[in-house]
Amino acid sequence: MKVLVTGAAGFIGSAVTEQLASEGHAVVAVDALLGGLYPSAEKVARRQRLESNPSVDFHQLDLREADLSTLPSSITHVxxxxxxxxxxxxxxxxALYESCNLSATARLIEAAAEWPLERFIQISTSSVYGKTAAGDETLALAPASPYGVTKLAAENLALAHWRDSAFPASVLRYFSVYGPGQRPDMAYRKFIAKALAGEKITLFGTGEQTRSNTYVDDCVAATISALTRSSPGEIYNISGHEERSISEALGIIEAEVGRPLLIERQPAARGDQIRTAGDSSKAQENLGFTHTVTLESGLARQVEWQRSLGDR
Ligand SMILES: NC(=O)c1ccc[n+]([C@@H]2O[C@H](COP(=O)([O-])OP(=O)(O)OC[C@H]3O[C@@H](n4cnc5c(N)ncnc54)[C@H](O)[C@@H]3O)[C@@H](O)[C@H]2O)c1
Incomplete structure (x- = not known):
């Protein structure tokens, strides 16, 4: 198995790459180290860590424009x-979302036609379901943000290639991934940083919105398992099994940090989901997906990690 991981300097991609390497796989890693959403310094640090790993062949390139024929032609899994x-x-x-999420995927699929490809795992999101994502993969698709629209288009593109020419694509829809390494623009990372610094936390919406958070290690294990156990043409929800409100998560963070949180309320953010409660029975049955931690212990690990960073 020769695996290409794209987005390998990102939060989840770097964890997937490191886990694959630790399991003895040769990994081709690609990332453009884009800024914009959050500063690229964390991606640069992750690239350095990956480059020092002898099992990882890191390529800094932008999937939207780079010559992808420079990648090894022996890739079997993506x-x-x-x-x-x-x-x-x-x-x-x-334009940024359309190009990175859809056009880049089209170029990658085109390049993959030259490889002895056995599986292409298209990473998608609960945002394809829209404001409410409570149920299994048969839920209605009603994205409520341009992000969700472009991710839905990308999974449809990969599946169109499967229907047309048996391109071996499977889709994983992740639900709110958290834990050590989480992106700085994500809610729990921001809440914990502010809590540790004793600064005001901005809470968008009532706090009653719920999330079925997925612990990063469980998400990584399911993703790697999909390389060999997913069926082409199939879609799998990868979701935690506890539906917890944002207010509950704040309570857990408060207990973990050990001081009262200062919270400033703002109206709900545009496109924000009201409820996510993904049913991952299919991934549990077919990929062996499991939930290894409670939100309490997962957030405790994230607080510990952010303390070690001196995050604020
Ligand atoms: N984090 C979550 O909770 C979550 C939930 C649902 C779905 N997802 C999906 O999981 C995947 C990883 O998300 P993440 O949270 O690790 O985000 P991230 O931003 O940390 O990682 C994505 C990486 O992709 C790279 N990238 C973007 N466009 C590129 C391009 N044109 N060429 C090369 N590299 C490019 C970025 O530089 C970045 O390092 C994404 O597909 C995202 O949509 C994440």
């Missing part, structure tokens, strides 16, 4: 994590 995530920015810069 985990396509690269994308522009984040709902908020997607309202302001559609």
């Amino acid at each position: 985990i396509h994590e690269a994308a522009m995530p984040g709902l908020g920015l997607s309202w302001n810069d559609f």
Whole structure:
């Protein structure tokens, strides 16, 4: 198995790459180290870590424009994590989201036609379901942000290639991934940084919105398992099993940090999901996906990690 991981300097892609390497796989890693959503310094640090790993062949390139024929022609499996995530920015810069999430995917699929490809794992999101993402993969698709629209288009593109020419694409829809390494623009990372610094936390919406958070190690294990256990043409929800409100998560963070949180309330953010409660029975049955931690222990690990960073 020769695996290409795109978005390998990102939060989840770097964890997937390191886990694959630790399992003895040769990994081709690609990332453009884009800024914009969050400063690229964290990506640069992750690239350095990956470059020092003898099992990882890192290529800094932009999937939107680079010559992809420079990648090794022996790639058998692809985990396509690269994308522009984040709902908020997607309202302001559609071209960035369209190009990174859809056009880049089209170019990658085209390049993959030259490889002895066995599986192409297209990483998608609960945002394809829209404001409410409660249920299994048969839920209605109603994205409520440009981000969700471009990610839905990308999964449809990969599946169109499967229907047309048996391109071996499977889709994983991740639900709110958290834990050590989480992106600085994501809510829990921001809440914890502010809590540790004793600064005011901005809470968008009532706090009653819920999330079925997925712990990063569980997400990584499911993604790697999909390389060999997913069926082409199939879609799998990768979601935590506890539906917890943002207020509950804040309570856990408060207990973990050990001091009262200062919270400033703002109206709900544009496109924000009201409820996510993904049913991952299919991934549990077919990929062996499991949930290894409670939100309490997962957030405790994230607080510990952010303390070690001196995050604020
Ligand atoms: N983090 C979550 O909770 C979550 C939830 C649902 C889905 N996802 C999906 O998981 C994947 C990874 O997300 P993440 O949270 O690790 O985000 P991230 O921003 O940390 O990682 C994405 C990486 O892709 C790279 N990238 C973007 N466009 C590129 C391009 N044109 N060429 C090369 N590299 C490019 C970025 O530089 C970045 O390092 C994304 O596909 C995202 O849509 C994430």
